Amino acid sequence: MNIHTTVKSDIEIAQESVVKPIVEIAAKVGLTEEDLELYGKNKAKLTYETMETLATKPDGKVVLVTAINPTPAGEGKSTVAVGLADAFNQIGVKAMAALREPSLGPTMGIKGGATGGGYAQVLPMEEINLHFTGDIHAITTANNALAAFLDNHLHQGNELNIDPRRIVWKRALDLNDRALRQVIVGLGGPMQGVPREDGFDITVASEIMAVLCLADSLADLKSRLARMIVAYNYDKQPVTCGDLGVEGALTLLLKDALKPNLVQTIEHTPVLVHGGPFANIAHGCNSMVATKTARKLADYVVTEAGFGADLGAEKFLNIKARMAQIDPDAVVIVATIRALKMHGGQSKADLKQENVEALRKGLKNLKKHIETVQAFGLPAVVGINRFVTDTKAEIELLEQWCQQEGVEVSLTEVWEKGGKGGVDLAQKVVQTINQSPSRFKSLYELSQSLEEKMNVIVQQVYGGKGVEFSAKALKQLKEFDQHGWSDLPVCMAKTQYSLSDDQAKIGRPQDFTIHIRELIPKIGAGFIVALTGDVMTMPGLPKKPAACAMDVDDQGRAKGLF
Incomplete structure (x- = not known):
């Protein structure tokens, strides 16, 4: 169960866990040291040669993990995704996960990391939640290099006739910094450039992050970078990165970032952690190359899309799956009784109190997400992420409601028990896939307006x-x-x-x-x-950022990181 006054923090659990050499983890899915570019002992990137070799292998099944609309009570979607991958291996199914990289913005801000929690975590937790292998930093550098090339073009004569009032390419930073949403650059006289309005997006909202996550090769990456629009000229025609002639330089900066990162769970399940666009302001899915590579290596791949089914899952299914030619086999919708009670009107302060009526009202949110998944022609399984405050009456109501709706439901305890706490969910996902084959279809045709x-x-x-x-x-x-x-x-x-x-x-x-x-x-x-609405592409920090609780000891071990 998920809450107890004496339980260890996520980072304490992670730091006490045994991390095996990544070469041993790679061997579980048939990879050798020759297939890896090692980043220390515990993490590695897959080589381009390896991915090319794997391309001819058959595809495993893809299980997408999504959720209801998030609340301050927390849903634990990443935790369930990690626990489900571990649970598949517990029941003898060769499985791995393909997940997103966390951004430093929410890590230092309010949301937290993206490595799961409790005993369903990805390791090395603190490295993944901080700088990891430098992929997001490479994207930040490429984004800002393009901004610098653009401003230099203006300064050096503006051969492309760019209208400085219609520049749309922003600079980027992988932190929440509201003060940078709107800035003025080029001040200080003729030698300092051309004055103009500018702004910053958080790196995970940069188009380069989306490009990296949707490219299937270096050649495709370069072609996509070239097509990115940076400005409009005085004739109101688009000007691209390719017009500036710098797509090759940007590809060079990103050549290693495009390679998926291999890590492991606490139970030593292989995981590819790669790419991290937000789902509320971007498309919210890990990289295409990671998901496609994982399904060549495993019989079942657990992947996750950001936030609820209205955001990440919709974009995974209408955008990523279409581009990658992936037909998912099933969707797990994560829900907590706590969050459903909030959707039913109960205050966060009162969530520990039993409230069957609030739960019943909140089920309307879950029902809509089930309907959405089914509209895509996919079978849904509801995964209840159990908390210690959940009462017998509340659990029974949720389980009975799912049964009445004709949807499979599983009570999971992966936070406390790891893969063992998700065995029932894994079994029901396998059963659902076998009994209810996917009839996946996108909700709209590209030919529509x-x-x-x-x-x-x-x-x-x-x-x-x-x-x-x-x-x-x-x-x-x-x-x-x-x-x-x-x-x-x-x-x-x-x-x-x-x-x-x-x-x-x-x-x-x-x-x-x-x-x-x-x-x-x-x-x-x-x-x-x-x-x-008023959605922002550069978030701000809360009154008391999570960073205020973070520190490091004399041995370099992180403290206060969740």
């Missing part, structure tokens, strides 16, 4: 009435159609806390409209971002 695609997402995934566009967004729809971008998928940037674009509307709101304030073409990534 951008407006039609957004309405499909709002109506079928969020349960809303439709879309309302700002004057700017309406103008952009016409411009994008003229540029030939209407056949791209849509990546909705929306609050994770609600099915609507208003985070205060919890549960299952009705009769709402999604407000699109701006569209951003991410031509390198291959999708159009639709900014809704």
Whole structure:
């Protein structure tokens, strides 16, 4: 169970766990030391040669882990994903996980890391949650190198006739820093560049992060980088990274970052941790190369998409799966009784108190996510992440409700018991896949208009009435159609806390409209971002950041890292 006054912290559990040499972990899935580029003893990257060799092998099954809309009570989606991979191996199924890398922004801010928790964690936990193998730093460098090349082009005569008022490429930093959302660069006179407005995105919202996660080779990476739009000229025509002639240099900076990172769970299950775009402002999935490589190495691959099914899962299924030609076999929807009670109106302070009525009301949120998964033609299994405060009456109500809805349900205790606490879930996922074959289909066709695609997402995934566009967004729809971008998928940037674009509307709101304030073409990534509500691409820090509790001892061991 997940909460007890005397339990150890996640980092204490991680630091007490035995980490095996990564070469031993690689051997479990048929890899040798020759297939690896070692980053110390406990982590490694796979080589390009290895991935090419694996390409002809048969594909394993893909299980996507998603969740209900998150609440401050916590859902433990990553914990269940890690525990499920361990549980598959407990029941004799050759499995591994493919997960996202954590950003330093939420790690130092409020959300926490991305390595799971309790006895369902990925190791080395503190390294993964901090600098890891430097992939995100490489993306930050490539992003800012492009910004520097762009400003230098302006300074050196502006041969491309770029309109400084219409530069759309921002600088990036992998930290939450609201003071950098809007800045002025180039001040100080003619030798310091051309003055203009600029701004910073958090690195995981950079298009380069999305490009890296959706590229399937170095050649594809270079081609995608070249297509990225950085500005518009005085004739209002797009100017790309390729027009600046620097896509080769950016590819050089990213050549190692494109290789997936191999690590392990506490139970020594192999895990590929690679790529980390946010799901509320980006597409929220680990890299395509990691997922595709994992399913060549294992019979079952557990992968995760950020936040609830309305965000990460929708983007995994409509964007990533389409591009990667992956047909998922099943979806696990993680829910906690605590969070469902919050969706039913119970306050966070009272969550330890039994409240069957609040739980019953909150089930409307879970029901919508089940409907969304089923709309994609996929079988769903509800994974209840159990907490010690869950009462018998509450558990029985949730299990009975799932049975009445015809959805398989499993009570999991992976936080406390590791893979053993997820054996029932693993067995039910295997059973569901065998009995209910996937009939996966995307919810919209690429030939539909951008407006039609957004309405499909709002109506079928969020349960809303439709879309309302700002004057700017309406103008952009016409411009994008003229540029030939209407056949791209849509990546909705929306609050994770609600099915609507208003985070205060919890549960299952009705009769709402999604407000699109701006569209951003991410031509390198291959999708159009639709900014809704007041979602930000550079988050801020809370009043008391998580960093305030972090430290390091004299031996270099991290403290206070969750």
